[in-house]
Amino acid sequence: MNGAEALIKTAIDCGIELCFANPGTTELPIVGALDRIAGIKGVLGLFEGVCTGAADGFGRMAERPAMTLLHLGPGLGNGIANLHNARRAHTPVVNIIGEHATWHRPVDPPLAMDIEGLAGPVSGWVRTTASTKELPGDIVEAVRAASSGCIATLIVPHDYQLGACTTQAPPFPGNEFDPLDAAEIEAAATLLRNKKKTALILGGKTLSSEGLAIAARIRGMMGCDLLAETFPARMERGSGLPIVEHIPYLPKYAQAMLADYDGVVLVGAKDPVTFFGYPGVPSRILRADQEETAIGTGGQDLVEALSTLADSLKGKGVGAPASSAQVKRPPIPEGALTSAAVCQTLAALQPEGAIIVDEGGATSVRYYLMSDVLPPHTILRITGGSIGYGMPCAVGAALACPDRTVINFQADGGALYTVQALWNEAREGLNITTLICSNRSYRTLVGELRRAGVEKPGKNAQALVSLTDPAIDWISVSRGFGVPAVSVTDVAALADALKRSLAEPGPSLIEMVLGS
Numbered sequence: 001m002n003g004a005e006a007l008i009k010t011a012i013d014c015g016i017e018l019c020f021a022n023p024g025t026t027e028l029p030i031v032g033a034l035d036r037i038a039g040i041k042g043v044l045g046l047f048e049g050v051c052t053g054a055a056d057g058f059g060r061m062a063e064r065p066a067m068t069l070l071h072l073g074p075g076l077g078n079g080i081a082n083l084h085n086a087r088r089a090h091t092p093v094v095n096i097i098g099e100h101a102t103w104h105r106p107v108d109p110p111l112a113m114d115i116e117g118l119a120g121p122v123s124g125w126v127r128t129t130a131s132t133k134e135l136p137g138d139i140v141e142a143v144r145a146a147s148s149g150c151i152a153t154l155i156v157p158h159d160y161q162l163g164a165c166t167t168q169a170p171p172f173p174g175n176e177f178d179p180l181d182a183a184e185i186e187a188a189a190t191l192l193r194n195k196k197k198t199a200l201i202l203g204g205k206t207l208s209s210e211g212l213a214i215a216a217r218i219r220g221m222m223g224c225d226l227l228a229e230t231f232p233a234r235m236e237r238g239s240g241l242p243i244v245e246h247i248p249y250l251p252k253y254a255q256a257m258l259a260d261y262d263g264v265v266l267v268g269a270k271d272p273v274t275f276f277g278y279p280g281v282p283s284r285i286l287r288a289d290q291e292e293t294a295i296g297t298g299g300q301d302l303v304e305a306l307s308t309l310a311d312s313l314k315g316k317g318v319g320a321p322a323s324s325a326q327v328k329r330p331p332i333p334e335g336a337l338t339s340a341a342v343c344q345t346l347a348a349l350q351p352e353g354a355i356i357v358d359e360g361g362a363t364s365v366r367y368y369l370m371s372d373v374l375p376p377h378t379i380l381r382i383t384g385g386s387i388g389y390g391m392p393c394a395v396g397a398a399l400a401c402p403d404r405t406v407i408n409f410q411a412d413g414g415a416l417y418t419v420q421a422l423w424n425e426a427r428e429g430l431n432i433t434t435l436i437c438s439n440r441s442y443r444t445l446v447g448e449l450r451r452a453g454v455e456k457p458g459k460n461a462q463a464l465v466s467l468t469d470p471a472i473d474w475i476s477v478s479r480g481f482g483v484p485a486v487s488v489t490d491v492a493a494l495a496d497a498l499k500r501s502l503a504e505p506g507p508s509l510i511e512m513v514l515g516s
């Protein structure tokens with residue numbers, strides 16, 4: 001067995017099933033090993049941002065890592081933006097990056113660069129394999145590190161992939177959480193008991209069905225509010241689960257939401273801050289006089305932390321646990337195809353168990369107000385704010401959950417960063433409906449310009465925020481990648497197209513030409 005085969009065999013033993021790859025010469029021994037050692041499906045991404053975004057979507061839904069296989073520094077570089085999103089989402093991902101043979105590296109060949117330096121900022125664990133015999137152990141450690149909710153990047157020189165490997169991999173230990181911090185839990189319990197108006201701000205795994213049920217119990221006992229971080233990596237929603245509002249993206253709305261709390265408890269969420277620094281607007285959304293405490297910080301099990309907090313409050317609060325909400329669907333709206341109408345049409349038609357990948361930009365904002373008591377569904381959001389995540393994330397989510405419907409609620413600008421993911425949808429026959437929010441602009445940036453005092457962008461600025469001249473021909477783009485597509489300009493046509501798409505297996509794309 002050579003090093004590459006040992007790498008693949010060990011990865012399979014650690015539970016890796018999928019490899020999103022865009023290989024080159026320095027990864028070819030691993031490509032060959034994928035053929036000789038069965039157990040990992042290779043999925044070619046036509047751009048590395050597709051590989052990394054798909055690994056993010058897979059990891060969010062499967063709750064275990066997929067592998068990426070990327071070519072040297074430049075390949076990793078192309079994948080960085082979606083690794084950034086995955087890092088912010090605490091998604092488990094294992095990157096395997098080929099490196100030049102150790103004997104070739106000193107001549108500084110053209111593709112050589114500092115791969116560790118590039119990997120560091122997005123990775124919780126980075127290593128360059130030191131010899132063939134270290135490879136099996138390195139893979140075990142990489143998968144273990146990733147499983148704790150981070151990106152693990154293993155850089156493997158070409159000659160070590162080719163060398164004979166006789167070492168046995170150590171057993172895969174699985175993921176272990178750090179022990180809970182009793183003082184943290186006590187501080188949170190004290191805040192909830194003593195402060196008048198309080199909220200739990202939830203993030204990470206606390207937005208799972210189990211976590212939300214515990215949060216609802218705490219709300220029932222203490223009368224606190226439940227809020228979610230702005231762009232959660234994954235959130236279960238719908239009937240049977242408590243309604244949890246997201247902290248808004250825009251500072252003034254976020255400040256308004258949080259202004260009246262005497263204290264908040266963070267559980268898997270960070271201290272709320274504005275996305276950007278605006279002159280005269282504080283970066284932190286909470287004021288200094290508002291008390292804040294956090295539980296489950298570090299590598300602890302967040303659901304266990306929340307559950308322990310709930311147990312410690314038992315009998316000391318007032319009220320009963322919140323009851324489940326009944327399903328309430330809005331009707332299909334009438335009239336023009338506005339952002340609100342699009343959101344309402346989706347809410348009216350999305351099936352139970354849908355996975356909604358939201359990179360809807362300015363269009364999807366209102367969806368949340370209309371969808372919190374729909375049949376149960378899962379939301380994946382753009383946790384790191386780096387656009388171009390939606391298309392590949394949908395691919396990864398669909399591969400993780402082949403029996404569920406994936407709806408990619410996708411702004412046009414963001415879609416075009418990683419549009420090649422449509423080809424994967426066609427190639428794998430994935431059950432994904434892509435709703436393109438075709439406002440033919442970087443609408444969010446037009447709003448940001450306005451906030452910066454530019455009411456009417458001039459010709460030059462306009463050219464940098466508009467997607468016209470020519471408008472993107474979405475039907476041709478989509479069909480070109482093998483995905484059937486239609487374009488709609490009114491609500492009735494959207495409802496028809498969406499119903500048809502949801503009823504048929506396989507991918508399809510609907511361009512929604514938006515007025516406002």
Ligand SMILES: Cc1ncc(C[n+]2csc(CCOP(=O)(O)OP(=O)(O)O)c2C)c(N)n1
Pocket residue numbers: 081360361362363385386387388411412413414415437439441442443444445
């Ligand atoms: C990788 C990356 N590049 C650039 C940006 C800056 N940016 C924020 S929103 C935006 C435009 C979004 O346009 P679109 O996806 O069409 O959504 P819309 O605002 O039109 O709803 C850009 C370029 C970003 N967030 N991430």
Ligand SMILES: [Mg+2]
Pocket residue numbers: 361411412413437438439440441442443
């Ligand atoms: Mg747009």
